[in-house]
Amino acid sequence: MSKRDPCPVPEHSGSATGREAREAIRRGEWTSHTSGIAPNLVQGNVVILPESAAGDFLRYCQRNPKPCPLLAVSEPGAFTLDSLGRDIDIRRDVPQYRVWRRGELSAETTDIVDLWCDDWVTFVIGCSFSFEQALLDDGMSLRHVSENKNVAMYRTSIDTVPAGIFSGPMVVSMRPLRAADTIRAIQITSRFPNVHGAPVHIGDPALIGINDLAQPDYGDPVTVLADELPVFWACGVTPQAALLKARPDICITHAPGAMLITDLSNRRLASF
Amino acid sequence: MSKRDPCPVPEHSGSATGREAREAIRRGEWTSHTSGIAPNLVQGNVVILPESAAGDFLRYCQRNPKPCPLLAVSEPGAFTLDSLGRDIDIRRDVPQYRVWRRGELSAETTDIVDLWCDDWVTFVIGCSFSFEQALLDDGMSLRHVSENKNVAMYRTSIDTVPAGIFSGPMVVSMRPLRAADTIRAIQITSRFPNVHGAPVHIGDPALIGINDLAQPDYGDPVTVLADELPVFWACGVTPQAALLKARPDICITHAPGAMLITDLSNRRLASF
Numbered sequence: 001m002s003k004r005d006p007c008p009v010p011e012h013s014g015s016a017t018g019r020e021a022r023e024a025i026r027r028g029e030w031t032s033h034t035s036g037i038a039p040n041l042v043q044g045n046v047v048i049l050p051e052s053a054a055g056d057f058l059r060y061c062q063r064n065p066k067p068c069p070l071l072a073v074s075e076p077g078a079f080t081l082d083s084l085g086r087d088i089d090i091r092r093d094v095p096q097y098r099v100w101r102r103g104e105l106s107a108e109t110t111d112i113v114d115l116w117c118d119d120w121v122t123f124v125i126g127c128s129f130s131f132e133q134a135l136l137d138d139g140m141s142l143r144h145v146s147e148n149k150n151v152a153m154y155r156t157s158i159d160t161v162p163a164g165i166f167s168g169p170m171v172v173s174m175r176p177l178r179a180a181d182t183i184r185a186i187q188i189t190s191r192f193p194n195v196h197g198a199p200v201h202i203g204d205p206a207l208i209g210i211n212d213l214a215q216p217d218y219g220d221p222v223t224v225l226a227d228e229l230p231v232f233w234a235c236g237v238t239p240q241a242a243l244l245k246a247r248p249d250i251c252i253t254h255a256p257g258a259m260l261i262t263d264l265s266n267r268r269l270a271s272f
Numbered sequence: 273m274s275k276r277d278p279c280p281v282p283e284h285s286g287s288a289t290g291r292e293a294r295e296a297i298r299r300g301e302w303t304s305h306t307s308g309i310a311p312n313l314v315q316g317n318v319v320i321l322p323e324s325a326a327g328d329f330l331r332y333c334q335r336n337p338k339p340c341p342l343l344a345v346s347e348p349g350a351f352t353l354d355s356l357g358r359d360i361d362i363r364r365d366v367p368q369y370r371v372w373r374r375g376e377l378s379a380e381t382t383d384i385v386d387l388w389c390d391d392w393v394t395f396v397i398g399c400s401f402s403f404e405q406a407l408l409d410d411g412m413s414l415r416h417v418s419e420n421k422n423v424a425m426y427r428t429s430i431d432t433v434p435a436g437i438f439s440g441p442m443v444v445s446m447r448p449l450r451a452a453d454t455i456r457a458i459q460i461t462s463r464f465p466n467v468h469g470a471p472v473h474i475g476d477p478a479l480i481g482i483n484d485l486a487q488p489d490y491g492d493p494v495t496v497l498a499d500e501l502p503v504f505w506a507c508g509v510t511p512q513a514a515l516l517k518a519r520p521d522i523c524i525t526h527a528p529g530a531m532l533i534t535d536l537s538n539r540r541l542a543s544f
Contacts, residue, residue: 179473179474179475179476179479180472180473182474182475183458183470183471183472183473183474186455186458186459187458187459187462187470190459190462198455198459199455200452200455201451201452201455202451202454202455202474202501203451203454203474203475203501204451204499207451207499227476227479229474229475272544
């Protein structure tokens, strides 16, 4: 199924509420990426860690707000996230989870009820879907959407600020835009600091350590036209890279693109 | 005297009030460019036209707000501009005037008291000094300032929207900036729509009809480093180019860089 095709979530498209979407996911009716589901609602990257690693990770996010903008942090052991949505059960409401043990992928699963521990802390990190929706609403065309691909992502030579066991390169997503759209996209995404905010780089990829745009480290390469600039945003894959490097005993994340759907409206994230 | 050197205006530097600066100018003590005089205050491009051409010019500005952001328009025959400053006398408060007859430069003068006609209308148009001050205050370095030059300006292939007798190409100013400063400069200048606002182009000059950055049409060429993007803003020279093309019987402008100093604070122009 393509990234933005209809999916069997009830009332899919703009009319699905966050709760309806989560209930369909909880029932196992949707186990894939969530792009295009309830497109007006904020979706989040999910990281779940034992309390022993959670302090370091919280400081890591605080020091690197562009790649790791925190939308919510749970109480240890709590599987609800009241500030993000009514009756969220973070053990069951993500379509697909990845279980990592000492930095190695150990399993993929559609719930983590049996794994859940009383000291686990959930982090929900803003996702570019929110600002992409604002760009699309403004009339812009996004190449990875029109080419029906995953956005292209790259490791850069920009180091994140370390915290405890967490460190590593900033990962960026790239969207090619013409100059006028680049300027407009900077204006629009500046209004959304909680979902990566303004770009971190535009133009020459080599200046941030990217040697070949045609070979992304994650996602798919997209066409960059002669009259376009590559525009780079800090990416929510950055903390995942830091997690794999830190090799905590256990860590749960969402599977790529299969995000937590919240009750928050994207528009309400705008800072002005 | 260099562009940002001290000048003999009383209380020069940030401490000069607009009225003090205008009084020194009115006494003939300062007849040159005003960059760096009362740097926290808004300065304006000045265009004075007979009422017969003023309607067309007002529509031209309204249709082209990026190059021609109107700060004030006087009543016909009035030489005060109360919304911009106390006791402004537009016949005497610009350091150097240019008198144009049918599009040809006819005279330069330090006042236009003897020329003044009862049907003349004054237009004051925002100037990039205001947003440059905001960029400098943010800690940015501007190449034309560090190289002690006039900013580089270029005619482009972007057409302005015509109105009556007025038409012509958009003129842009160019400042080379590194990518991170480009992004920040777009954020900052977006807050100042009354002084040209966000850039109109970044990157490849050929896409807007500029063949050689080293050969500006106005001002001085500046160094562009390998890790910099040329960033282009709509420029207040645009209406002057349209005026020369329209060839009204008479037209008064300020001499390049010798602007009207107002009582308005640059900060108060910020839209948020």
